[in-house]
Amino acid sequence: MDKNNVIHKQISRNIDFLKNFFVQTPDFVIRYLKVANQEQQAALVYLETLTNMDNLYHYLLIPLIYEGIEMDMLYSDCPVGFFQKAKGWNEIQDAILEGKSIVFLENVQFALIFSTQGGPKRAIEESKIETSLKSGHEGFVESKNENIALIRRYIKETNFTIKEICIGTNQQTKVSILYLKGSACEKILQELESRIKKIQGTYILNAGELGELIEDQLYSPFPQFLSTERPDTVALYLYQGRFAILTDQSPSILIAPVCFTDFFKTIDDYSTRLLIANFMRILRYFAFLLAILLPASYISVVSFNYEIIPMQLLLTIGKYRADVPFSPFIEAIIMELSIEMLRESAVRLPSIIGHTIGVVGAIIIGQAAVQAGIVSNMMIIVVASTAIASFIIPNYDMGATIRLIRFPMMILASLFGIIGIVIGIMTIIGHLISLQSLGTPYSQSLFPIQLENRKDFIFRSSLRHLRYLSKKENRNTKQEKKNE
Structure with missing residues (x-):
């Protein structure tokens, strides 16, 4: 709508103006009313599918039509923040599309916006991709306001700040x-705001789209924002000085800036005993290396560097591979692609059927492939171990990255053997060192090695020590601001 168009005093002209924009919109409702004891004409407009009809009848229609309450009295009876005045058409259009109701009064050159949003929405439930054993069981929904309310339950601080930016x-x-x-x-905040304001386009449907538009390196396989559906996880990172980025209609929230080791942490690490939490972190890092290197190492050892295998094991591998017509690389590619297709089909199918297809399909395909002589038993063990290791990674985006990286590692191993694996490892390390998240080093938790400042990166220290470090960092931050 044109910002230069002002609201008219005549209701009929305002209604005609709105009809030009809501053409072929059957849920666009117009109701003509008489208020203040039948002395003033009014018009009520709203989208029926987005409006809470109970609020509409309770706070608007019944008081105005049946009780004859004047507008001034209506204001006092409405909940705080339930209505506001609008003088521009853009504001009115946005309000209608959000599910709010608009009241036009005859001979009044402004409109009243009433917060009657409703429509279908999902109840708060546990996140399906970030389950927890010892922490909270609430997950985000598709309403930005409800998500902020969930976060506020964990952060009862007066310095909790929310900045809203309109883009597109x-x-x-x-x-x-x-x-x-x-x-x-503050510098990272300015950089984040600058990137968001530069976004061009008519719409953004979810947080994933927003993350791609503002990340540092588009073609990096590594995620540069941490996506989460848990309010306690967001609260944890906010206390650490990070930023949370929310979009409406998305149950995922982006955390930035992040570093590589953040994707191997879970909220249960802080509610589990110290030794157990650190053991689980070691297990995740080991699974990361196993998922990337195991297929490539098998290809390298069997194809080029078989002299490093113990003789008994080498004879066993040779026995199982005697009837296989393909090279180890082709074997691995066939099985890895089969596993990926099974995993994707299990995700897309209904949950009960998907789990059945995933388990039964893997067993049947693996057994049939071995009996047909397409792959060896050893390759089945390698691929199964790799799949299990990749599923241990707690973050979905990092898990997908690992599954992608192992394919070029397999190609390098098939071409150059162990030297190819070393080349791949050095390439990954170099990329991690050069990668940034909102201008901050992605590998700051790994390089340079400073044990004093690494109390919750690869491993975590005791919670007593972490709380002390948090207070110390806050004091240092305030002192730096005073010095500036």
Whole structure:
């Protein structure tokens, strides 16, 4: 709508103006009313599918039509923040599309916006991709306001700050940045705001699209934002001075800036005993290396460097591979692609059927492939171990990255043997060192090695020590700001 168009005093002209924009919209409702004891005409407009009809009848229709309450009295009876005045058409259009109701009064050159949003929405339930044994069981939903409310339950701080930015060609998409003022870095905040404001386009449907538009390196396989559906996880990172990025209609929230080791942590690490939590972290890092290197190492050893295998094991591998017509590389590619297709089909099918297909399909395909002589028993063990290791990674995006990286590692191993694996490892390390998240080093938790400042990166220290470090860092941040 044109910002220059002002609201008319005549209701009929305002209604005609709205009809031009809501053409062929059967849920667009117009109701003509008489208020204030039948002395003033009014018009009520709303989208029926997005409106809470109970609020509409309770706070608007019944008081105005049946009780004859004047508008001034209606204001006092409405909940705080339930209505506001609008003087521009853009504001009115946005309000209608959000499920709010608009009241036009005859001979009044402004409209009243009433917060009657409703429509279908999902109840708060546990996240399906970030389950927890000892922490909270609440997950985010598709309402930005409800998600912020869930976070506020964990952060009862007066410096909890929310910045809202409207982006897109028509400024229709609202993005909220959450942080703790005084703990978060102002320079990173300015960089984040600058990137979000530069976004061009008419719409953003979820947080994943937003993350791709503002990340540092588009073609890096590694995720540069941590996506989570848990309010306690968001609260944890906000206390650490990070930023949370929310978009409406998305149950995922982006955390930034992040480093490589953040993707191997879970919220249960802080509610589990210290030794057990650190053991689980070691297991995840080992699974990361296993998922990337095991297929490539098998290809390398069997094809080129078989002299490093113990003789008894070498004879066993040779026995199983005697009837296999393909090279180890082709074997691995066939089985890895089969596993990936099974995994994807299990995700897309209904949960009960998907789990059955995943388990039964893997068993049947593996057994049939061995009996047909397409792959060896040893390759089945390698591929199964690799799949299990990749599923241990707690973050879905990092798990997908690992599954992708092992294919070029297998290619390098098939061409150059162990030297190819070394080349691949050095390439990954070099890429991690050069990668950034919102301008901060992605590998800061790994390089340079400074044990004093690495109390919750690869391993975590005791919670007493972590709380002390947090207070010390806050004091240092405040002192640096005073010096500036």
